Amino acid sequence: MEKIAIGIDLGGTTIKFAFLTRKGETVTQWAVPTPVHNKGRSIVPTIIQSIQEKMSEQSLSAEDIAAIGMGSPGSVNRSEGTVTGAYNLNWTETVHVREEIERAFGIPFELDNDANVAALGEQWLGAGQNEPHVVFLTLGTGVGGGVIVNGELVHGAHGTAGEIGHVKVEADGFHCTCGQVGCLETVASATGIVNVARKEAEQFIGESQLAQKIRNSQPVTAKSIFDQARFNDPLADNVLKKVGSYLGKTCANIANILNPSTIVLGGGVSRAGQLLLDYVTPHFERHAFPTIATRTAIRTASLENEAGVLGAASLAFALEDRVETVTQNENVNL
Structure with missing residues (x-):
């Protein structure tokens, strides 16, 4: 067996x-x-x-x-x-x-x-389609990430590789939990998208249900902003164009450095599906190196809540392979 x-x-x-x-x-x-x-x-x-x-x-x-x-x-x-x-x-x-x-x-x-493990799950059985070079961004309460090169996670010198949420996208901007300002997490996470909407609403002129909700102190979420965009709300469209610009440029910079075959957008925000991609992809294509822009796929995650547990199993199989390799080398040297 x-x-x-x-x-x-x-x-x-x-x-x-x-x-x-x-x-x-x-x-x-x-x-x-x-x-x-x-x-x-x-x-x-x-x-x-x-x-x-x-x-x-x-x-x-x-x-x-x-x-x-x-x-x-x-x-x-x-x-x-x-x-x-x-x-x-x-x-x-x-x-x-x-x-x-x-x-x-x-x-x-x-x-x-957990973000690294979710990246493995999407790379193996999800939107990464088992390609060996995949970058995963999880857009949830914060923004996390995982980088996979030659089928293996990249951890870096101190184990913090893949902190994509703390890529600087604005010279000033919102304060981040890491102590810096202008991090991607502050404008592209579920919380960050709401931050952008509240700021944009301050100077928005025109008819907008989203602007009205914000000014009336009604609850607003990233999901409700995407929903308003589907109904052609002009403020929602402005907000998501800005968020798409931040994400698209970040993905372009990542792709220019690492040249993955696929960049996967996961987390709760990715449930917006094609609408999210419609805002992100044009900015990616505009800012990525030409060859990379035409040959890198950007997809939303397909595993949702299963990515972590499937990635953890992938981690286990990789461990078994390493143990077997060490054992074989030891036997050869006897």
Whole structure:
């Protein structure tokens, strides 16, 4: 029997799991609530118990599992297998995730940042179409990213490669959570798009339902701005042209440096689908190097909430391959 991988997508509300084959076929998939109480001390034991129960249900032993992969929020130390400062999990101190899980199962375990793992999922089984050179931007509450070159994640010297949300797009602009100003995250995340709309509304003259809502202090979201744009609201159109310019130029700069085959836009904002691409692509084509502009695909993500768990399984298979390579080299040297 071919070994399967276990993928885990750890989130602040839900922990998602999947058993996958190397072909990307799902053996089983499930989710449990994340027990964030008591400083998150029950999270890792819950992961262990849930996997043990599912392995028993599927009649699987440790010998049937290639490896376990997991994506986590917070500051991930890949070499140590630890997570620090995952505040939505109540993990304020360092949690030794790999140590606990490997002790429980005797199975190799790999850990990475949740945005990186989602990038792997989209690259393998999603909009990246298993191409080896893919860049992933997740446009959610913030803007994250993952860079894949030759089929492998790029981490950089200090593990922070792919912080695309902190590319500077304005000399001044809105203040960012990182302490800088004018970061992409402040204008292209779900929150950032609303920031742009509120600022543009201050100087907008003309008929606009969106402007009226903002001036009347009614709730406005990125989704409602896209919805208004579909009804040809002029302010919504102005806002998304500006957001599209920021994203398009950023994607062009990324493509000029890395030359990926595909740039995937994910996260909640990507649910706008073709409308988002209609605002982004013209600016990308205008600012990218000509050869790159015509040969780089920009797509919205296709896996939505499954990207993380599928990417985590991909991480597990990559770990198994590395372990096998080391073992083979050791045998050759005997």
